[in-house]
Amino acid sequence: MTAKSASCLLSFLFASCGFIPPSLAAEPDSNAQSAKPDTASPSRSVQADKTESIVIRAARRNRMEVTSGGQLGALGTKKGLDVPFNIRSYNSSLILNQQSQTLGQVLENDPSVRTTMGYGNFSEMFIIRGFPVNGDDISINGLYGVVPRQLVSPQLYDQVQVLNGASAFLNGAAPSGSSIGGNINLMFKKAESTDLNRVTGDYTSNAQGGGAVDFSRRFGQDKAFGFRLNAAGMDGQTSIDHERRHDAAVGGTFDWHDDRTRIDLTMAYQNQNVQNGRGGVFLGPGVTSAPRPVAPSHNFGQRWTYADLNYLFGTLNVEHDFGKHITVYGAFGALGSNEEGNYSSFTVTDAATGAGTVGAMYVPYQQNNESTRAGVMAHVDTGPVHHEINAGGSALWEEARTAYSMYYNSASPLRSNLYDTPQLASPNQNLVGGNLKDPVRSNWTKLYSLYFSDTMTFWHDRIALTAGFRYQNILDNSYKYSTNGALSSGYDKGAFTPVVGLVIHPTRQTAIYFNRIEGLSKGPQATGANVVNLGQIFAPYQSVQYEIGAKYDIGRFSAGLAFYQISQPNSYTEAYGNTGSLIFREDGLQRNRGMELTVNGEIIRGLRFNGGLTLIDADLKRTQGGVNNGHTAIGIPNYTINGNLEYDLPFLKGATVVGRVVNTGKQMVNVENTAHLPVWTRFDLAARYTFAAYGKPLTLRFGVDNLANTRFWSSAFNGYLLEGLPRTFKFSFTTDL
Numbered sequence: 001m002t003a004k005s006a007s008c009l010l011s012f013l014f015a016s017c018g019f020i021p022p023s024l025a026a027e028p029d030s031n032a033q034s035a036k037p038d039t040a041s042p043s044r045s046v047q048a049d050k051t052e053s054i055v056i057r058a059a060r061r062n063r064m065e066v067t068s069g070g071q072l073g074a075l076g077t078k079k080g081l082d083v084p085f086n087i088r089s090y091n092s093s094l095i096l097n098q099q100s101q102t103l104g105q106v107l108e109n110d111p112s113v114r115t116t117m118g119y120g121n122f123s124e125m126f127i128i129r130g131f132p133v134n135g136d137d138i139s140i141n142g143l144y145g146v147v148p149r150q151l152v153s154p155q156l157y158d159q160v161q162v163l164n165g166a167s168a169f170l171n172g173a174a175p176s177g178s179s180i181g182g183n184i185n186l187m188f189k190k191a192e193s194t195d196l197n198r199v200t201g202d203y204t205s206n207a208q209g210g211g212a213v214d215f216s217r218r219f220g221q222d223k224a225f226g227f228r229l230n231a232a233g234m235d236g237q238t239s240i241d242h243e244r245r246h247d248a249a250v251g252g253t254f255d256w257h258d259d260r261t262r263i264d265l266t267m268a269y270q271n272q273n274v275q276n277g278r279g280g281v282f283l284g285p286g287v288t289s290a291p292r293p294v295a296p297s298h299n300f301g302q303r304w305t306y307a308d309l310n311y312l313f314g315t316l317n318v319e320h321d322f323g324k325h326i327t328v329y330g331a332f333g334a335l336g337s338n339e340e341g342n343y344s345s346f347t348v349t350d351a352a353t354g355a356g357t358v359g360a361m362y363v364p365y366q367q368n369n370e371s372t373r374a375g376v377m378a379h380v381d382t383g384p385v386h387h388e389i390n391a392g393g394s395a396l397w398e399e400a401r402t403a404y405s406m407y408y409n410s411a412s413p414l415r416s417n418l419y420d421t422p423q424l425a426s427p428n429q430n431l432v433g434g435n436l437k438d439p440v441r442s443n444w445t446k447l448y449s450l451y452f453s454d455t456m457t458f459w460h461d462r463i464a465l466t467a468g469f470r471y472q473n474i475l476d477n478s479y480k481y482s483t484n485g486a487l488s489s490g491y492d493k494g495a496f497t498p499v500v501g502l503v504i505h506p507t508r509q510t511a512i513y514f515n516r517i518e519g520l521s522k523g524p525q526a527t528g529a530n531v532v533n534l535g536q537i538f539a540p541y542q543s544v545q546y547e548i549g550a551k552y553d554i555g556r557f558s559a560g561l562a563f564y565q566i567s568q569p570n571s572y573t574e575a576y577g578n579t580g581s582l583i584f585r586e587d588g589l590q591r592n593r594g595m596e597l598t599v600n601g602e603i604i605r606g607l608r609f610n611g612g613l614t615l616i617d618a619d620l621k622r623t624q625g626g627v628n629n630g631h632t633a634i635g636i637p638n639y640t641i642n643g644n645l646e647y648d649l650p651f652l653k654g655a656t657v658v659g660r661v662v663n664t665g666k667q668m669v670n671v672e673n674t675a676h677l678p679v680w681t682r683f684d685l686a687a688r689y690t691f692a693a694y695g696k697p698l699t700l701r702f703g704v705d706n707l708a709n710t711r712f713w714s715s716a717f718n719g720y721l722l723e724g725l726p727r728t729f730k731f732s733f734t735t736d737l
Helices: 003-016 041-061 092-097 103-109
Strands: 066-071 077-079 086-091 113-117 124-128 131-133 157-164 182-188 196-204 206-219 225-238 244-257 261-275 281-283 306-322 326-343 346-348 355-358 361-382 385-402 404-406 414-417 431-433 441-458 463-479 487-504 510-521 541-553 557-575 582-604 607-621 639-648 655-664 680-693 696-705 713-715 728-736
Touching: 041 680, 041 696, 066 157, 066 182, 066 557, 066 582, 086 092, 086 103, 086 582, 092 103, 092 157, 103 113, 103 124, 103 157, 103 639, 103 655, 113 713, 124 182, 131 182, 182 261, 196 225
Parallel strands: 281 346
Antiparallel strands: 066 077, 066 086, 086 157, 113 124, 124 131, 157 182, 196 206, 196 728, 206 225, 225 244, 244 261, 261 306, 306 326, 326 361, 346 355, 355 414, 361 385, 361 404, 385 441, 404 431, 441 463, 463 487, 487 510, 510 541, 541 557, 557 582, 582 607, 607 639, 639 655, 655 680, 680 696, 696 728
């Protein structure tokens, strides 16, 4: 059979079943001029052109995209080039194409972010500029207290935005007091201009299956009304031995707009369930070195551990323009949660053999939160200076109800081994606090703030100077676990957090910027035995950041370079003269200095890159007795590198290959700096192929994370170790119906 006859046969077969590969649809006929006229050829040409157009549009939609800019709280949504801060947005196509199942998997693309776990549970916690961002302190459209606090299903969101640096003026104090080194903000998906009927199916090793539906419509006069529904789920065993995860999320957004008003309302539900999860590893007293990592897929957890996390949450946003110069806005969000889990942390007692003990603790946790923000943005000209004035306020109310039961027997601990892990019977948890069946209030938090800023732009918009402040009040009450929930301790303090930022545009595509901004968190309360100032409440911690940097953005490509310093106060107890007593002081300091280089966009036609490099020097200052002065803070790598590369194959339209490298530098395990984790590197590989089937785009994806199945401790933050995930295979398909 000749090449031409084979091609004709394939074309006939594919066309007869409604499927035309882009390679055939776009292939020219070398004998077209000498061939006899064919009445069917015009329709075939139209069909081929239409098919190729479908493939091209779908392939463009699937591209990895990271944009500069995002939602900046008090300042509103801004382009990255126009603000004195470092902010990036990861879009929904990246989330879909990388088959991300948690927020941490999305942020594996960011060179300035590292992910670890919360203390003793399976929640994700993020490290930015050497400081944590707890799950409680992630925001939606600038509102704190609305995001599911342990694990987040990313399929509901159009953008995941990362702000590097302190943000007390921009967003206010975070509920749990983190977000000193950065902020993570999520944006719900909304209906776009074109209708959408998208179905996705996915599979992840060892035996996780799932799928998603994405549906949207715009209707009414001028398409003023919009509705978008997203539903996603997965269930099965992960690539870690015997670990099972279940995830179900559904969210609907209704929006309406006219020439002056914009309103959107979103309601969402999320359930995450972890069975026999692999948690962190603690180092026991006297352990001076980190044990060697376990086999990548080995599970040292106990099979009676679990976490079941349920959240119902939503937001309402309203904006109205009073002419061209004044916009008023308001936002409201709420969350109700019901969590319970039986947790077990592993504590190593012998690093050489892996011998250790495991704990057992059951915790029910319920939460009701309400969050709001309102303000006005006004544009005023005074001579050659243009002013953008922002003024408003925010408030957050959080009520938590919890209890606990745990196994405690120092004479007979639960013994285990990190490498040869026995499965123990679930112990009788003999120490109980609170009402396990109906937890009473354990914590009440109220945050409210007022802010004002003026951004002055002059010299043909080449220079922008921002100055402002926020007054923040923090009220935080803790209650006893007894049935009457009596007040245990209270905190009620306020602080002003100013901001100064400068942007200079040498050209329209470049910017040089500077900022001085603060982070804010609840100050400590003196605790401990034999402390002379027991119960003293200290003012909120005000962490000061200085940053200078440069940006370049031409739309399809952007780059940024930043240098920063963040100083955060610390506290400790020390001897009180010669009295034999102790005194609790707020006198320590952690100073993080660093450099960040980020590069995003299309380098040459068909070749896209996202990634960068960060350097961090996290020094401890004014430590207790000066013993650890100059030491590096625990769990902060001295450098991090991420590189994501996408290449569209020129010889096969619709085909793209993807490679990623994640490299993390040395991390200290203890404050004495006598033990550290070595440098680790992970390689990922993936490919996708988009073609037309029955006149609709279909995308197939295949990926492998941790290609070499490397074993490594990925994090030592807070002094406990987290094992990196083993080699994981991912497969998915997406089609628009």
